[in-house]
Amino acid sequence: MELTAPSSLTRALSQSASVWRALPPHRHLAAVLLLALLATLRWPFLWNSTPLGDEALYLKAFEAVLAGNTPYDVKGYFYPPIFARGGAQLLDLLGSGGTLVVLRGLNLLGLALAFWLATVWLPLSIGRRWLAVVAALCLSPAVHAGLDLGNISFFIVGLALAGLFAWPRRPLLAGLLLGVSIALKPIAAAAIPILAVHRPQRPAGRRHLLTAAIAAAVTGALLLPISGLREMLSQEMVPLAYARSFSLQRLFALFGIDLPRVALTLAAITLATLLARRWTMSSAQLLCFCVATISLATPLVWNHTLIVALPVQGLALAIVWHRLAEGDVLRRRLELAVIGLGVATIHAGTTAGFDHLSPPIQIIFLLALGLTPTAVCAYAFRFAGEG
Secondary structure: OOOOOOHHHHHHHHHHHHHHHOOOHHHHHHHHHHHHHHHHHHOHHHHOOOOOOHHHHHHHHHHHHHOOOOHHHOOOOOOOHHHHHHHHHHHHHHHHHHHHHHHHHHHHHHHHHHHHHOOOOOOOOHHHHHHHHHHHHHHOHHHHHHHHHOOOHHHHHHHHHHHHHHOOOOHHHHHHHHHHHHHHOHHHOOHHHHHHHOEEOOOOOOHHHHHHHHHHHHHHHHHOOOOOHHHHHHOOOOOOOOOOOOOHHHHHHHOOOOOOHHHHHHHHHHHHHHHOOOOEEOHHHHHHHHHHHHHHHOOOOOOOHHHHHHHHHHHHHHHHHHHOOOOOHHHHHHHHHHHHHHHHHHHHOOOOOOOOOOHHHHHHHHHHHHHHHHHHHHHHHHHHOOO
């Protein structure tokens, strides 16, 4: 089965992407750095030397490693051992203040990169794309939540998205970026098997296989030699029925089905990998497919986790904008409203308002929040073609 986009839409998306890709590297770098700097002005608490949320957890894990103990003695630390080992070296070298500066700097760069990648297909001049993404960055509740929490996810997501964009042209770099991202926090682990088995729409040689192989090799090289991997996998999580997450794990928990998080994640990735052979995909469609899988397979999903969906949101908005000129105007405007609402829901989605409600009511809200990213990805996938 093949899904193809209308030729006029395909050309429009490709033209927008070509304008973005034609920018010299220093302009991409400047855009990302300016976005990161702007975030520090928008959220001045980032200049505070007090650890934010998860940063305190990270520092405790780093201290445990420096003391010769396992980071998994620290309650709530579920990250791969390489993250604790690298953080311990930073802490030893720079102290807690310098370590926080590095963590926040990396997080801001990953966040800024994710937002900049969201502009690839927008039908705007480069200057207007940057202004649009500035507005989105400053207004997003998901960004505020992630930065206030001090979670490292933005950096991880930025690396993964860069890899998913780079593989058709630079498979070595893409594999390295994906591998490092997965070794530090396996949010994008599904990308490796999906990349390996999917059927590229354009002739890609073996670049998708090379990217997947390098990503797997880098992940293994960073994880396997370091003790603690088994401890990480055996860690108990917060009871998912009460965690403020909108993931499949929590949905099953609300139905009274207690499944091991690793088992459900592996099952979702396996199913997605099998489905990836169903269609030939453009690189844009592969991105949509990977992001949808990540949103469904990740054990705990917060609105800041879904920053990974930013480029797909930009693609979906670009598609619906171009489709406004086609067919029934009222229908296309309704389409724009639905996609816009979906994008807003992804950024603003939280379970804080209904965690205390009965399980059936929670399930209804959870389905609406949890499936919105997949629905936006499905829409973009349907029309992405060669964009």
